[in-house]
Structures are given as C-alpha cells and as structure tokens.
Amino acid sequence: MDAAALIDDVTDDQQTELSRIGSSKLLYADTRGEMDEETVYATAAAREAAASETFAAWADDENHAEAAALFADAADDASARLDALDADPADWTPAMHDPLDDIDGTAARLGGLLGWTLVDKKVKEQLTGFFTGQADPQTASTFRSAGSDVLDLREEVTDLLDIVCADDADWERAQESANAVIEAAYDEFFSTLENLGVNPKPVC
Template structure:
C-alpha cells in the first residue's frame, strides 16, 4: 500500500458518509438549524479552534518531521481563525475526540488525513453558502482554505510513505482515517435526527 492507495481505500469505504457530509445539511447540523451567516461563521470558527488545539498538542509531543507537519496544520487553522471576525461557537466535535485518542505518529498521520477529507467537505459547503449569500470575498476565502486542506492531505500522505514500515502500519493509518470520517458522519446523522431532519437524501 502507498498513500494514494490509502486515500482511495478510505474514500471507497466511506463513500456514502463523505457524500452526505458534503451536502448542505452539514452546515445545518453544525449550526443546529440556524443558517444565518454569523451562526455559520461561528460554527466554522469552532472547527478551526478545535483543530488548532488538537494539532498543537500533537506537535508538542511528536518528533521532528511529524511535529513540523502538525505545527503547520495548527498554524493554518490558527490563521483561518484569526481571519474570522465572529467568536467561535461553544461547540465540541466528535472528530476531535477521536483525534485526541490517537497516540502513535502513524495513527496521527492517518487521523490527520481523515480530518482533511472531512474538513474539505465543510469548506466546500462554506464556499457554496457564502456564494449564495452574495458574499464572494468570504466564499473565495473558504475556497482557498479548501485547497490548503487538500495540500495538507498530500503532505500527510508523503510523510506516511516514509513512516509506514509494513502493511500493519498502513492498516493502522487507514483505520485511524476511517474512524475520523465515521465519527464525523455519526455526529452529523445523530444531530440531524435530533433536529427532525432526515439525514439521508430523498430521491
């Protein structure tokens, strides 16, 4: 296995979950149904704050190469948070609980990769939302952020190429990535059900 194989495997295994996380219902779940620009922005800020805290913690107890990548991920999230002029919503995310439970570098790199798959879906929905709000500048900001997240996924994959010594390592990374996606989806599904919304697409 290599990084491209791992990403393809997670996308294939979690195709339904990622597809639904890429729907407009994702923002509806994040805001608990309050789809106003300020509320959407506050929820986005909460995600950036949680990511910054998680990746900062990883950077502090990782070795050189991994520490640098985790610091980069934390710095990117901090920069995006600094550009948001709305206070973060008081929210915690299931994804971050899963990430916090990952210990080894290989597992954390896999978790980071899974996080990028989820977060890019969020950024795509934020781009679409603010486009619909006739706010092209904010939409462009989130579009650019999505590209940064995709680039981070490539970097995580490249580092996994050097860290995975055997198929067990690749399997551990894949499991971590899939667990992150699954946690995001389960929270999304349960939140929408609590709000009385059908999480599944209606054909």
C-alpha cells in the same frame, strides 16, 4: 500499501458517509438549524479552534521531526484561519476530535489527519457555497482558498505517510484512524439532523 492506495481504500470504505457529509445539510447540522451568517461563522470558527488545539498538542508530543513540523504547520494554518474569521467560536467541539485527541503514534496520527482533511474539505466546500448564496463573494473566495490549503495539507500527509509507514501494521493503524475520524463526523452529522427532525439520507 502506499498512501495513494490508502486514500482509495478510505474513500471507498467511507463513500456514503463522505457523500452525505458533503451535502447542503452539513451546515444545517453544524448550526443546529440556525443558518444565519453569525452562527455559520461561529461554527466555522469552532472547527478551526478545535483543529488548532488538537494539532498543536500532537506537534508538542511528536518524536518524528517531520511529522511534528507538519502537525505544527497544520495547527498554525487553522489558527490563522480562525484569526481571519474574526468570530467568537461556538461552544461546540466537533465530535471527530474525540478520536483525533485519543490517537497516539505517528502513523496513526497521520491517518487521523488524512481523515480530517477528507471531512474538512467538504466543510470548506459547503461554506463556500453558503457565502456564494449570500452574495458575499469575498468570504466565499476565502473559504475556497482554505479548501485549497486543506488539499495541499493532504498531499503533505500522503507524502509523509509513504516515509513513516514501515510495514502493514503501520498502514492498518493509519487506515483505522482515518476511518474513525470520518465515522465520528458522520455519526454526529446523522444524529444531529435526526434530532432536528431532518432526514439525513438523500431523497431520490
């Protein structure tokens, strides 16, 4: 296997989950139905705060120098986005950080980070759309740029996966971690919407 095949496998396995997470219902779930600008900012800030904390902890604990540098850069980028939001984070940690925080091992962490990028790109797309709808093109552009940064990070992750993964077991650990992160994000999305009385599934 290589990183390109891993991404194909993960996106195939999680096609339905990623598609639904990428719907307009995502921010409704994140904000628990409170779709005002202040609450959207707060939940976006909470996502960046959680990412910064998780990836900084990985960087401190990582023995592989290139991986440690990548995790540190990911933490710094999330922290910079948090500062740019200039908003108090909501009292909420996205559920996908439960498996992320439990991951150990370089290949598994890179897989988890891959899964995070697949979810977070959907988040940034919905934030871009929200602020476009609010007639706030400057903020929409900020989140669009942030989405591009997440894509750049994904490319760095895939490049490093091809270096780090030495055998099938490494690739399996990376894939399991990516799937676990996406599944945790989807489970939270699904259950939150159900609790709000909203059908998480698209109506055809």
